[in-house]
Amino acid sequence: MKNLHLKNLRLLDPSRRFDGPAEILVENGRVREVVEGRTSGTPEGFEAADLGGLCAAPAFVDVHVHFRDPGQTYKEDIESGSKAAAAGGFGTVCCMANTRPVNDSVSITRYIQDRARLVDLVNVRPIGAVTVGLEGKKLAEIGSMVAAGAVAISDDGRCVMDAALFRRALEYARGFGIPVITHAEDECLCGEGSMNEGALSTRLGVRGRPAVGENVMTYRDTKLAELTGARLHVAHVTTAQAVKIIREAKDRGVAVTAETTPHNLVLDERAVIGYNTNAKMNPPLRTLLDQAALREAVRDGTIDCIATDHAPHSRDEKARDFDLAPPGVIGLETAFPVVMKLVHGGELTLLRAVELLTSGPAKAIGLDCGTLKPGAPADIVVFDPGEEYRIDAKTFQSKSRNCPFDGWDVKGRVKALYREGRKVW
Amino acid sequence: MKGFQRKDLVSIDSLSKDEILMILDTADSMKQILRRDRKKVPPLQGKTAVMLFIEASTRTRTSFELAAKRLSADTISLTPDASSLTKGETLFDTVKNLEAMQVDYVVLRHPQSGAAERLAKQVDASVVNAGDGWHEHPTQALLDLMTIRERFQKFDGLNVLIVGDIAHSRVARSNIYGLNKLGAKVMVAGPGTLIPPGLTGDSEYPVEVYNRLEDALPKADVIMMLRIQLERIGQSLFPSEGEYARFFGLNAARLKLAKNHAIVMHPGPVNRGLEIASDVVDGSSSVILPQVENGVATRMAVLYLLNRSPEAIRGDA
Amino acid sequence: MSEKRTLLLDEAGIKRALTRIAHEILEQGEDIRSLAFIGIRTRGVHLARRLSRLITEIKAIPDPVPVGELDITLYRDDLDTRSDRRVLQATKVDFDVSGHRIVLVDDVLYTGRTIRAALDAITDLGRPRKIELAVLVDRGHRELPIRPDYVGRNQPTRKDEKVRLSLKEGEGVDQLDLVSQEAAS
Numbered sequence: 001m002k003n004l005h006l007k008n009l010r011l012l013d014p015s016r017r018f019d020g021p022a023e024i025l026v027e028n029g030r031v032r033e034v035v036e037g038r039t040s041g042t043p044e045g046f047e048a049a050d051l052g053g054l055c056a057a058p059a060f061v062d063v064h065v066h067f068r069d070p071g072q073t074y075k076e077d078i079e080s081g082s083k084a085a086a087a088g089g090f091g092t093v094c095c096m097a098n099t100r101p102v103n104d105s106v107s108i109t110r111y112i113q114d115r116a117r118l119v120d121l122v123n124v125r126p127i128g129a130v131t132v133g134l135e136g137k138k139l140a141e142i143g144s145m146v147a148a149g150a151v152a153i154s155d156d157g158r159c160v161m162d163a164a165l166f167r168r169a170l171e172y173a174r175g176f177g178i179p180v181i182t183h184a185e186d187e188c189l190c191g192e193g194s195m196n197e198g199a200l201s202t203r204l205g206v207r208g209r210p211a212v213g214e215n216v217m218t219y220r221d222t223k224l225a226e227l228t229g230a231r232l233h234v235a236h237v238t239t240a241q242a243v244k245i246i247r248e249a250k251d252r253g254v255a256v257t258a259e260t261t262p263h264n265l266v267l268d269e270r271a272v273i274g275y276n277t278n279a280k281m282n283p284p285l286r287t288l289l290d291q292a293a294l295r296e297a298v299r300d301g302t303i304d305c306i307a308t309d310h311a312p313h314s315r316d317e318k319a320r321d322f323d324l325a326p327p328g329v330i331g332l333e334t335a336f337p338v339v340m341k342l343v344h345g346g347e348l349t350l351l352r353a354v355e356l357l358t359s360g361p362a363k364a365i366g367l368d369c370g371t372l373k374p375g376a377p378a379d380i381v382v383f384d385p386g387e388e389y390r391i392d393a394k395t396f397q398s399k400s401r402n403c404p405f406d407g408w409d410v411k412g413r414v415k416a417l418y419r420e421g422r423k424v425w
Numbered sequence: 426m427k428g429f430q431r432k433d434l435v436s437i438d439s440l441s442k443d444e445i446l447m448i449l450d451t452a453d454s455m456k457q458i459l460r461r462d463r464k465k466v467p468p469l470q471g472k473t474a475v476m477l478f479i480e481a482s483t484r485t486r487t488s489f490e491l492a493a494k495r496l497s498a499d500t501i502s503l504t505p506d507a508s509s510l511t512k513g514e515t516l517f518d519t520v521k522n523l524e525a526m527q528v529d530y531v532v533l534r535h536p537q538s539g540a541a542e543r544l545a546k547q548v549d550a551s552v553v554n555a556g557d558g559w560h561e562h563p564t565q566a567l568l569d570l571m572t573i574r575e576r577f578q579k580f581d582g583l584n585v586l587i588v589g590d591i592a593h594s595r596v597a598r599s600n601i602y603g604l605n606k607l608g609a610k611v612m613v614a615g616p617g618t619l620i621p622p623g624l625t626g627d628s629e630y631p632v633e634v635y636n637r638l639e640d641a642l643p644k645a646d647v648i649m650m651l652r653i654q655l656e657r658i659g660q661s662l663f664p665s666e667g668e669y670a671r672f673f674g675l676n677a678a679r680l681k682l683a684k685n686h687a688i689v690m691h692p693g694p695v696n697r698g699l700e701i702a703s704d705v706v707d708g709s710s711s712v713i714l715p716q717v718e719n720g721v722a723t724r725m726a727v728l729y730l731l732n733r734s735p736e737a738i739r740g741d742a
Numbered sequence: 743m744s745e746k747r748t749l750l751l752d753e754a755g756i757k758r759a760l761t762r763i764a765h766e767i768l769e770q771g772e773d774i775r776s777l778a779f780i781g782i783r784t785r786g787v788h789l790a791r792r793l794s795r796l797i798t799e800i801k802a803i804p805d806p807v808p809v810g811e812l813d814i815t816l817y818r819d820d821l822d823t824r825s826d827r828r829v830l831q832a833t834k835v836d837f838d839v840s841g842h843r844i845v846l847v848d849d850v851l852y853t854g855r856t857i858r859a860a861l862d863a864i865t866d867l868g869r870p871r872k873i874e875l876a877v878l879v880d881r882g883h884r885e886l887p888i889r890p891d892y893v894g895r896n897q898p899t900r901k902d903e904k905v906r907l908s909l910k911e912g913e914g915v916d917q918l919d920l921v922s923q924e925a926a927s
Contacts, residue, residue, distance in 0.1 A: 198622055199627045200623070202592075202598075205595060274539075322537065322538065429826060454813070461867065463867070466863075
């Protein structure tokens with residue numbers, strides 16, 4: 001492990017409210033010191049790396065990815081997923097439990113971490129299931145999974161429809177100090193829908209998922225969180241109403257956090273026109289009014305972080321007819337340039353954008369990352385906020401190509417990723 | 426006068442008013458051919474039309490086959506095992522295989538909305554949408570428009586009432602778009618559960634919604650009854666056949682509420698006694714059989730007008 | 743390039759030509775009750791009506807000679823190479839062609855392909871006893887073995903020239919012109 005002296009950079013570390021020229025000293029894989037401004041020389045035993053004026057920040061954190069490993073590794077596995085994360089500037093990711101078999105046990109939780117350790121690229125933290133098999137009937141062995149390394153629990157992909165059971169899950173999880181992440185969509189209302197319900201879904205002849213399905217479930221879950229005092233994290237918020245419900249819950253002091261995706265911030269339901277399966281995901285893209293509310297929410301902190309919900313699917317699966325294609329889009333390798341659109345559009349400051357990708361998610365889930373305070377692991381992302389390029393899905397590290405941004409001209413590029421002082425991208 | 430310049434017919438939504446009128450005018454001429462002794466003309470000689478009906482329909486398929494044959498085309502019917510193709514995995518492969526055999530037309534009926542549009546983009550053959558999921562059934566709307574025009578000679582100021590399962594009906598959608606484009610006023614009536622979301626919010630195709638048939642009937646010049654699919658009962662969309670027939674069935678008594686000259690239409694097949702009473706089906710206001718005849722003429726017009734010549738595909742004038 | 747128009751026939755000239763054709767048709771000595779005209783849309787139809795009226799006058803018969811209107815679009819041999827599909831005009835032949843002596847009428851005979859299509863269209867309507875061809879102008883350049891029985895005027899032309907017939911029924915005036923492109927001097 002080398003000792004590094006990173007110089008000639010602009011450091012953005014929201015965890016310490018720092019934005020400015022700085023230098024970073026990395027010793028034995030950890031941040032020894034962050035020096036403001038410029039220094040003259042490099043200490044002995046340190047290798048100097050001149051970053052040419054680029055930006056550096058704590059490595060991004062994505063608390064919502066699907067690596068399909070075990071069980072569907074033709075779409076993605078822990079190795080390709082880690083590579084995709086690294087290419088996107090993410091040093092820590094949390095992977096959801098809807099693998100095959102479901103991660104509702106210690107063995108799968110351990111497998112994921114062992115695999116990630118072997119791959120040795122980025123930190124992969126498992127999220128355990130709330131219920132056995134994600135069937136929504138019986139609690140999984142949550143305590144054991146946490147002891148084995150799970151950082152949160154979630155039935156994501158599905159919603160725990162039994163309110164009494166979800167209440168118990170919140171109470172139980174509270175005892176183990178982990179948050180419960182909810183995919184808040186009423187399955188009865190949303191059922192087999194493939195896109196946002198409204199005039200457009202009627203025009204296209206596609207079954208819709210009404211916004212009210214997300215709104216009522218978000219309300220239910222925040223009220224249960226309030227009742228139980230447990231920590232709730234709302235995954236992929238897409239509607240203006242859900243934003244309002246979360247804001248009001250936070251105002252009442254409920255321990256709720258929330259995330260939204262890059263695609264919900266820049267796309268709307270019209271991306272589906274032409275039956276584009278690369279714009280199909282659950283919950284779906286909504287209206288421009290919802291998009292505006294989400295943008296406001298990431299600004300004012302109602303939404304704590306951005307998470308990609310990276311959901312790889314094979315080309316053949318996405319080539320199916322619209323109703324039959326599996327929902328989900330990849331996002332690790334496009335999250336940063338897409339978020340930068342809001343920065344370049346004047347809607348977010350760069351520091352806030354970085355916060356949404358670093359300390360925001362880390363705090364929401366309670367992870368020990370997303371910061372470059374002295375002593376923290378030297379997980380550092382280097383990026384150029386102004387570099388213009390065209391997104392080309394063919395060059396992705398991910399095994400899958402189901403990306404709604406393919407061909408987009410964007411500004412803002414991840415240039416390098418360090419993990420514990422070692423360059424992994 | 427510039428002629429028709431399209432490779433495919435996928436939707437009414439994508440057609441202009443002039444294009445719709447071109448098709449109707451051509452269909453009028455085609456109808457004459459159907460009435461004479463030798464019911465064949467040569468324009469599609471040597472061309473092949475494949476009937477690819479993933480969703481079964483004897484009546485529509487027969488209508489298209491007849492239309493193709495009357496234009497001297499050769500026809501092939503494929504009704505692949507629905508269960509394997511509804512997984513959506515091999516439709517593209519099926520059609521690419523057909524293309525390798527140099528077919529000129531694919532008439533596609535498919536249970537998935539958007540199937541025809543996707544297919545049209547992927548193959549050089551002319552694709553005719555014979556019904557895709559809930560999305561559109563353009564030739565049904567065209568034959569309906571032809572039938573209405575035959576009776577009324579105009580669309581401006583006409584009130585057309587569509588009754589039934591609007592939410593799941595591609596026939597309703599195509600007609601709503603076509604009637605609006607031609608200047609007619611569209612009303613729909615049905616149980617609240619069968620009116621789709623966002624229908625009244627669509628400013629491009631305004632529609633008046635009625636939950637009581639009796640409120641709409643007095644205004645109607647045309648009453649278009651849609652077929653009720655009995656599977657919908659299982660989905661809690663309405664409680665029973667009896668309820669539906671009682672409140673939304675068109676019987677002789679209700680028909681009397683409509684204007685004297687009102688005509689009754691139905692895309693078929695008819696559920697006698699459910700959405701429409703037997704005596705109305707067979708009565709003097711019914712134009713259900715003329716619809717069937719116009720169906721062949723309309724489909725002949727569509728097959729004749731579509732062109733996959735290289736210039737047409739490129740969009741050159 | 744400018745257009746040069748040469749007048750070939752004026753109103754009187756057209757009338758003379760049609761009258762002569764009417765007499766020639768009658769000279770065949772056939773039973774007039776089996777005679778019928780079929781005009782090829784659109785100008786052929788106007789000419790066919792005029793011929794029918796002329797014959798009715800000349801022979802002073804009570805019932806006019808029937809006139810049918812033929813649209814040959816569906817029988818064209820160039821449908822594949824056209825980039826657009828023309829909308830059909832109506833074919834209106836209200837009598838049974840079988841057994842009739844049909845005189846097919848068109849304004850300009852050129853390559854002969856239109857007449858070939860018309861023959862196919864008529865045979866799909868029935869089996870005439872005889873089909874003859876009457877044209878106002880034969881401009882040459884046949885591509886098929888088609889010959890007219892009655893010609894108003896023989897007019898040799900170059901392929902880059904156009905023969906343009908205007909009729910009162912359509913353009914408001916009776917006039918036959920030869921139109922050629924002249925290089926600017």
